[in-house]
Each structure stands twice: as structure tokens, then as C-alpha cells.
Amino acid sequence: MFRTRFAPSPTGPLHLGHSYSALLAYDMAQAEHGQFLLRIEDTDTARARDHWEAQIYDDLYWLGLSWETPVLRQSEHLERYNASLMQMADRGLIYPCSCRRSDIRTALSAPQEGAPLAPGVYPGTCRGRGMDSRQPGDALRLDMAKALQQVPEMRLIETGLKHAGTHMVNPAQLINEIGDPVLGRKEIETPSYVLAAVIDDAVQEITHVVRGEDLYQTSFLQVLLQHLLDLPTPIYHHHRLIRDDAGKRLAKRDDSKAIARYRKEGATPSDLRVLVGLPQPLASSYQKHDRRRP
Numbered sequence: 001m002f003r004t005r006f007a008p009s010p011t012g013p014l015h016l017g018h019s020y021s022a023l024l025a026y027d028m029a030q031a032e033h034g035q036f037l038l039r040i041e042d043t044d045t046a047r048a049r050d051h052w053e054a055q056i057y058d059d060l061y062w063l064g065l066s067w068e069t070p071v072l073r074q075s076e077h078l079e080r081y082n083a084s085l086m087q088m089a090d091r092g093l094i095y096p097c098s099c100r101r102s103d104i105r106t107a108l109s110a111p112q113e114g115a116p117l118a119p120g121v122y123p124g125t126c127r128g129r130g131m132d133s134r135q136p137g138d139a140l141r142l143d144m145a146k147a148l149q150q151v152p153e154m155r156l157i158e159t160g161l162k163h164a165g166t167h168m169v170n171p172a173q174l175i176n177e178i179g180d181p182v183l184g185r186k187e188i189e190t191p192s193y194v195l196a197a198v199i200d201d202a203v204q205e206i207t208h209v210v211r212g213e214d215l216y217q218t219s220f221l222q223v224l225l226q227h228l229l230d231l232p233t234p235i236y237h238h239h240r241l242i243r244d245d246a247g248k249r250l251a252k253r254d255d256s257k258a259i260a261r262y263r264k265e266g267a268t269p270s271d272l273r274v275l276v277g278l279p280q281p282l283a284s285s286y287q288k289h290d291r292r293r294p
Helices: 016-031 050-063 078-090 101-109 144-149 171-178 193-203 213-228 259-264 269-276 283-287
Strands: 003-006 035-040 094-097 139-142 155-158 165-168 182-184 208-212 235-239
Touching: 003 016, 003 208, 016 035, 016 050, 016 208, 016 235, 016 259, 016 269, 035 050, 050 259, 050 269, 078 094, 078 139, 078 182, 078 193, 094 182, 144 171, 144 213, 155 213, 171 213, 182 193, 193 213, 208 213, 213 235, 259 269
Parallel strands: 003 035, 155 235, 208 235
Antiparallel strands: 094 139, 139 182, 155 165
């Protein structure tokens, strides 16, 4: 069965871009007689707020969407993510890192041997450290080169129009353009987005990931993590982004594009569909489901 999800973070108001992504995923699930799930990615405890989570439910319900309950909240499953981190650490794939941003900038400014790294890619300063040297506040990074030695040929199946097709995961590209990514944050014992999303997609049996094209490159890292953790790889669909009048991608600070503001000004869900370029739904596809909220 086609199963997809919308996974916002409760760190600000949902905007037009969120409405497009959620509605598109919901419409795709309806067209396939599948299921649409809502997931709250609230591991950023410094910015996540209960009132923003409540607003997510209200906005999506107003748009006419329904979802299974209870909703998966990532903050309630930290042990699951940390267990996967330790599983990779036991295989020598994870190392602690104490580098600050200033340390990384300094290291990147020094002469580099081998293929040049993309701007901002971690240069591997702490790569030789073992887990027994971990100190409070250290981040946990994936040793990309070691990880790639342990996985077979990897493929990404993409159905979005811009990148449609089957793509081979390029090891050199992962090393030079992503480097050794942080999988465990240093501030508190919480996972990175890419790791938590991979694990939850498997737990929730997601078959199709529908999201913005700005996350397309992230998918190749997620395919690698799926192989390392022996998890299934879903089909990905990266859609166009909704942009402001200046052509910039919308952000949560763009209150003028917030769904709540459109609601306050008297807009209807149909109006928002027109604004983001989506067709109106068949009434039957929405009426045959009970709209349930947590």
C-alpha cells in the first residue's frame, strides 16, 4: 500500500510551502487509495514549542487533511535513534567530534590534499578519535569513507519531474560534497534530522517520501544510512518549492505567507490550492475519511 507522510517541525508557523507539500502528499495518497501520515519532528528542543505543534494540527485540519492517530512525535523515541547510533558505533563507523564552527573554518582554510571538498564540508579533524574518547558536548559523526566500504551498490528511485529516474549513489560525491555528517547533536542526546527520518520512515512503513527539492541531495545520504541499518529504501518524490515574490524559498519567518494569516484574512482551503497551483480535490476523496486530530 502507498504510504506517505508529512513531517513538519514545530518551530514556527506553517506557510504556503508547507501547505503545498502536505496537500500534494495527501492527494498522491488519495489517488493511490493509500495512507497519509503526520509526523512531528520535534527533536530541536531549543526551538520546538507546544503552541506551534497545536497550530500544525489546526492548519492541516483546516486544509481538509486527515491522518492516523496517535501521531508519532520524535521526542518520544530518542532511545530508538540512539540505539541505531550505537549500532553503527560498534562497527567503527561513528566517532566523537568536539570541533566548533570556527575550528572547521580554520581547518578548511588550510591547504588540502586530495580532491577538493565542497564549501563547508567537514575536513575530518576528529576522524581518528575512538568512541572511548567521547566527552560531554561532543557531536557524533559518521565516517563516510568507512561506511561506504560496508555497503553494496546503492540506488535512489525518484519520481519528481526534475530528477525522475533511477540514480546510482556516487561514493565520491558523498565524500566530497557531504563529508562526515553529524548524526548525533552535541547540545543534547538527540539525533540529526537525516538519521531520525530514516528510522521513522522504516518504523512507519513509508513507501513514498514526498518533500521539497531542496532535500534532494540529502536523499543520497539517507539511502546510505538505510543500507547501513538494514532498512528498506522508499521511493522519493521531490517537488518544486513555493517561493516569495523575490524568488526566495519560503521560511517560517515569512509570516506574511503563513497559513494562519490566510485563514485570518478569510481565505478558504480552495484559495490556497489555487495559490500553490494544485487542482481542487474530488469531494468524495475527502468525505470518505474521518478527519481525526490528536
